[in-house]
Amino acid sequence: MTNLTRIAIVGAAGRMGRTLLEACNAAEGVVVTVATEHPHSPLVDTDIGAVVGIGANGVLIAPSLEAAANDFDVLIDFTRPEPSLEHLAWCVAHHKKMVIGTTGFDEAGKAAIRAASETIGIMFAPNMSIGVNLCFKLLEMAAQVLGDTVDIEIIEAHHRYKVDAPSGTALRMGEVVAAALGRDLKDCAVYGRQGVTDERNRKTIGFETIRAGDIVGDHTVMFADIGERIEISHKASSRMTFAKGAVRAAQWLQAQEVGLYDMQDVLGLK
Ligand SMILES: NC(=O)C1=CN([C@@H]2O[C@H](COP(=O)(O)OP(=O)(O)OC[C@H]3O[C@@H](n4cnc5c(N)ncnc54)[C@H](O)[C@@H]3O)[C@@H](O)[C@H]2O)C=CC1
Numbered sequence: 001m002t003n004l005t006r007i008a009i010v011g012a013a014g015r016m017g018r019t020l021l022e023a024c025n026a027a028e029g030v031v032v033t034v035a036t037e038h039p040h041s042p043l044v045d046t047d048i049g050a051v052v053g054i055g056a057n058g059v060l061i062a063p064s065l066e067a068a069a070n071d072f073d074v075l076i077d078f079t080r081p082e083p084s085l086e087h088l089a090w091c092v093a094h095h096k097k098m099v100i101g102t103t104g105f106d107e108a109g110k111a112a113i114r115a116a117s118e119t120i121g122i123m124f125a126p127n128m129s130i131g132v133n134l135c136f137k138l139l140e141m142a143a144q145v146l147g148d149t150v151d152i153e154i155i156e157a158h159h160r161y162k163v164d165a166p167s168g169t170a171l172r173m174g175e176v177v178a179a180a181l182g183r184d185l186k187d188c189a190v191y192g193r194q195g196v197t198d199e200r201n202r203k204t205i206g207f208e209t210i211r212a213g214d215i216v217g218d219h220t221v222m223f224a225d226i227g228e229r230i231e232i233s234h235k236a237s238s239r240m241t242f243a244k245g246a247v248r249a250a251q252w253l254q255a256q257e258v259g260l261y262d263m264q265d266v267l268g269l270k
């Protein structure tokens with residue numbers, strides 16, 4: 001009986017894919033046995049270790065998961081919603097466990113993930129850093145103590161290449177705060193402001209998005225009253241914090257039954 005977890009990384013040449021390979025390489029008990037990229041990528045058929053700069057490891061980048069059914073235990077997916085849902089369907093068909101870090105799913109995509117978790121084990125989280133998941137707990141406490149007396153604003157900043165807004169983490173922060181206040185985020189979210197806005201409605205939760213340069217990922221939730229304000233902030237300075245969390249999640253998920261889990265489950269924060 002071995003504790004080795006064999007990992008497949010899809011989107012392996014992306015920003016997170018590359019960092020995941022480095023994280024797996026540095027971790028004990030995991031080995032990357034499968035790597036894929038978009039079928040039109042010029043990197044298909046090249047060695048992923050050589051691409052990432054950690055030295056050739058004999059794992060060639062494949063254009064799909066088609067030939068990989070017997071070659072890994074847990075799939076890690078940080079791509080885009082559309083390919084993630086294709087990978088999800090493949091994992092259901094082949095009874096493979098899946099860690100999903102992709103953000104930007106619509107309601108139908110999230111429903112597909114929930115449905116798939118009746119057949120396979122899935123760990124789905126918009127942010128896999130320990131710090132952000134601790135912040136979710138702090139936010140819950142802050143919202144419960146401060147109640148409806150404060151104005152709540154969520155400010156996030158990311159690199160120029162990010163394609164979804166607000167970030168998945170910012171939206172989850174909004175959900176956590178809204179739930180603690182007995183609100184539904186769908187009814188109280190305000191995304192940006194412009195022109196004549198009228199005075200602020202204290203029951204709303206505002207979102208502001210910054211896209212600039214190479215910012216890895218900053219999130220601040222502001223609880224502002226008259227006379228004082230509290231800010232809970234997290235700033236990621238390296239993608240390795242997300243990658244280490246994803247690798248930890250894959251090892252944890254290997255031992256779990258069918259079901260839908262998040263990073264709070266992995267970290268024992270529930
Ligand atoms: N949950 C978390 O902790 C984190 C989540 N993310 C999310 O992860 C996602 C990816 O982020 P990045 O790595 O920055 O993006 P990226 O654009 O650098 O990487 C995505 C990769 O997926 C590849 N890809 C696209 N279609 C594919 C297919 N059919 N098969 C295989 N590969 C395919 C692309 O070619 C690209 O290399 C985003 O949704 C982002 O928001 C990012 C960081 C942390």
Ligand SMILES: O=C(O)C1=N[C@H](C(=O)O)C[C@H](O)C1
Pocket residue numbers: 103126127158162166167168169170216217218
């Ligand atoms: O796209 C990114 O880079 C990140 N995306 C995640 C999100 O949308 O919350 C997590 C992290 O902040 C980096």
